[in-house]
Amino acid sequence: MSNSGPDVEPSPTGRPRGGVTAVALAALVPGALIGWLVYEAAGGSGGGSAEGAAGSSASSASRPAAAPPASSEPPAADDRKPAASPSVSVGDALQGKVVVIDPGHNPGNFQHTAEINRKVDIGSAMKECDATGTSTNDGYLEARFTLDVAHRLRDLLTAQGATVKLTHDADRPFGPCIDERARIGNEAKADAVVSVHADGVGAGNRGFHMILPGAVTAGAADTRPILAPSRDLGERIADGFARETGSAPSNYVGGGTGLVTRTDLGGLNLSTVPKVFIECGNMRDGTDAALLTSGDWRQRAAKGISEGIVSFLRG
Template sequence: MSNGSTYPPHRRLRGLLLAVVTAVVVAGLGGWLVWRTSGGDGGPPHGAGPPAASRSPGRGAGDASGPGGTDRGPDGKDSPGKGAPHGSLKGKVIVLDPGHNPHNVDHGREIARQVDIGNAHKECDTTGTSTDDGYAEASFSLDVAHRVRTLLQQEGAKVVFTQDDDRRYGPCVDERAAVGNKAHADAAVSLHADGSARGNRGFHVILPARVTAGPAHNAAIVAPSRRLGERLAGRFLAVTGSAPSNYIGHGTGLDVRSDLGGLNLSTVPKVFIECGNMRDPKDAAELTDAHWRQKAARGITEGITDFLTH
């Protein structure tokens, strides 16, 4: 002390304890301030605004394939579906068949050519539908296919496309089936959006009927395709929150058809999914939204994964 006097031992001990407590409080307060300003509570630093991953991109921003921009995970990549255990699809081959082709509209004569689908002859391909604002089904299906491919590849799958905007038109429906057959795919999914009347809403999954006529012999894949379709419909509903179709399938979200060459001619489990109705304004608002399309991709991925791992 400055006057040279000394305190009794108990007063010196009290002073020492007070100094220790003061140091702890100061250090703790300083650490808390650093933690708060650095976003340590899971939020952004003060004044930084919302995290980049939570900002909704503007219509058309950053996504050349359709309106609504992209919807990436916090690391800038698409996040895998929650129901897909990491690496669970290693060694699996999955064929994605993006419906139609953005260039079909310029090749009417070529896509009108008739091809044998086993029990009938049908056009090679069609142009598909679009929203009232002009967002084409072909662009939608390709965008969702890219998102699904990313998620499937993250789980170790080999993904094969029937077309990736790399052809003048098509391919024809018989060739689309042949791609899956040649790849010996464990599962194949054709991606679409419907073009029904206003007020008709919701998704549905199309299952193959048994067809054994001409080049079609799909009896062996009818049962596994139904299992694939049921898993796909269930996970799509759970992830997107979209209701099953109110105009096809009697509320089940499932429809069985024998007039689609892609299903008649397939020798591997295959289904179509119509993700919504582009001609209904409420469905169209979802189909043109990148965030919703990412959810759709997750639902499709989880449905395929459930089928292949259970």
């Protein structure tokens, strides 16, 4: 996703949940070392993103679509089946709770550019139906990454009794459009919705960040009822993600908080239930890309996200 320009609001002045800052600082050195070791073992990579919530990754409409990569397959086959997580607690802790997971983009979007460029109403503006998303320099698609993390996240949450729905499972030729992605969560009366993405900005920009809905009241969009719970959800996921992955908050947006507020994303503007986006890392940075293409790291990412969701749902 692109985070430059007027669409990105200033980072919040309030302190993030204590865990993010503390974990981020503690994770900087070991996280960097782990990233370097994985990078060396993998031979390096790189990558970028779009709002595929459409934009979806949460990339801005002004960002040109990424060119189709030479290969749409990951460098390794370790995303075929989610790795088992020995620390997952099985039970009914989330019985009765509904979680919608929104995997950013769709692997087929590259073959349907005319369809995904069609404008849809996001309340405050007209915006492209979806976006292609980004990829690492080695051709690992963001859309493949988001689906893999979504599958792992679904397994973790289902094991705790939650009802989990995906906005898509690469079971359609393209999309869904960003307005439909929001509608799926709304109609499910979801207790929480998380849109999974990976960013696509210049090398050297590293780390994760949460995208929270800003105040929008226009047309069909009215985010006021979901602002506070969405922020709570985002802060809790940020804490869990930092703790489980060792990743630090973004060094290029959010002022070190790992939290960014935006009002230009249809997937957030049209939501009537608590919803956030997570940009798990930068696919165009070699060090981050080495993590994003690791099945073990993706399992830890899913676990961190799930822990944040569970914390939010338990109050």
